[in-house]
Structure formats: structure tokens, C-alpha cells
Amino acid sequence: MSPTWALRLLGCVMLLPALRGELDDCAPGWVPTRGGCLGYFPWELSWSRAESFCRRLGARTHLASVHSAAELRELGELLSSSRGSAGSGEDVDDDVWIGLHRPLRSRGWQWSDGTAVAYRSWHRAAVPRRRACAALQDSSDFMTWDGKSCSDRKPFVCKTGS
Template sequence: MWNNRVFIAVFVCLSGCASFYTTCKDGWLPFRGSCYLFHVEAMTFASAEQYCRQHENSHLVHIDDAIENSFLKDRMGLFKDRYWWLGLKDEDIEGVWKWFDNDEIATFTDFNPGDGGSHSLEDCAAAEPGADYRWVDVGCSVTAGVLCKTRGHEEASVIG
């Protein structure tokens, strides 16, 4: 009976006393299970996506929620006055934004008022520095900084 109690205590501690963190390759920034690469050279959307695929087989950033968006906005601000590509397009149906990496409709967006709607020649999304990095729709042939995202490596450390 005593052995069962020790086992339960150890199991509870291992499941409740472990902390997890994300590790990334050098030059990549870890956050909540993902790794991000900021590349300041301005490129078109297609060139930026190609750049990401050549680096850790990543894609232009896919932002899942407001917490991730806020984290990225803070980091974008360190580069001052630079637009950043997002992996988001509405080329199939105007105003219906889909993530380029998986073709899913975006459930979270942060478009500037007046952006993200019906602009027929603006099928790609970028984060705009003058608007606190809120999202804007732009032509895919303009140039912006490259922001790549890939899955990180989860590591665990046991406390105690």
C-alpha cells in the first residue's frame, strides 16, 4: 500500500512539477512551442515564403491568437519602421483571409480599420509599423521584412 502512495506522489510531482520550454536553432526566437525568424531584407511575398522554406522548412508567420500577436508586435517594434509579411492571403475570395501554410480561414485577425476588406489588388497581409503593427492588406509584389515560423522543440525540466 505504501508503494502505491509513493508512486502516486511521484506521478503527481512529475506531472505538476515539470516545466516545459521551447528550444530553437541559433538566430530563432522561441515562444509557446514555436520558433520565429526575423529577416530584415525586404522581399516580395513569394520570395519571403521561399526564404522561409529554405530555413528550417518554415513558412511565413501564422498568428493564432492575440497573445502570439502581442508577442510578435513587441519584437517587430525593435526593428523600427519596417513592414513584416504575414503568411495570410485573400487571393481566392476577396476579404476571406486564409493562412498560406495550411489554407485555413483565419479565425484571429488584427487588421487596421478599413483594411482586410475589399481591395482587389491587395491580396497579401503585412504588419504596418505606423499603426502599431496592426495588419494591412497590400499587393503581394511590394517588399517587406520576412517573419518565418516553425515548430519548436519542447524540452522539460523537472523541479524538485
């Protein structure tokens, strides 16, 4: 293989993420997506502790928000691959926190990063709790979410915004 040919091939490989519109500046272990970078954390924390953990990772980092079916598919793929490799006999039959929540004294759901709630993928009708948090359902391959008690402890996904 000539050096010129190898350089051209390397240039194409480096250009590919930009052509797909992905970020190339995600931290190691994080996955680039159209909406930013996603990081999966298998530790089980309450929703508020998970959000606090994400916030400590950067000013624009929160529990993941989902704004389209394409983003949900990317998130589902990340979780399926991350949790599939977690194997080693431990029980990975858990839902996963995302940034959707209904704060106290609020009638509506909000994303923790402040973005608008325009896309929904409820597993069933939203729970009538005064304060609730949303988790992706492992039973639906992470393609739907359901309202849960915010004090439940679950793994979570952080998203650094673009």
C-alpha cells in the first residue's frame, strides 16, 4: 500500500463522522449522537442523584433528553450494547433513568436540561403522582418510557448537549 493511498483512506475515515453529522469530541467511552454525546452509567442512583452526577460532568451535561424517534433509537442501541456486555451473571433487568420529570407543584413534564418536551414515547399513560420521573423500559428494548418514583434507584444515561 503506497503512503499516498493510505493517507487518502485515513482522510476518508476521519471525515466519515462529520459527514454523518456526529460529534467527534466526545469523551472516551461516550457515544456521539445527533443531539450530543451519550454516556451510560450502570450505578443505581435515585433520579436526583443521577442528575447531580451528570451535572458534575460539565455545565451542559444532564440526564439524557430525547427529542425524536431517531434519538430514541440511538439511545436504545447504546443501552442494548452497553448492558449486553455487562453480562457476568449480574441481573441487568432494570429500567434506566432519563431526564424527563414532573417536579412538585407542576402539572407538566420537563426535561432536566430545560429543552422543550415535544416528543413522547410513553409505555402507558403517565402516572398520576405529584412528582414522578421517567425511565426507559428495558422490557421494550428501551423504546418507551414510564413514570416511576424518583426515589427508586436505577442506572442512568447522561447527555452532554450540542
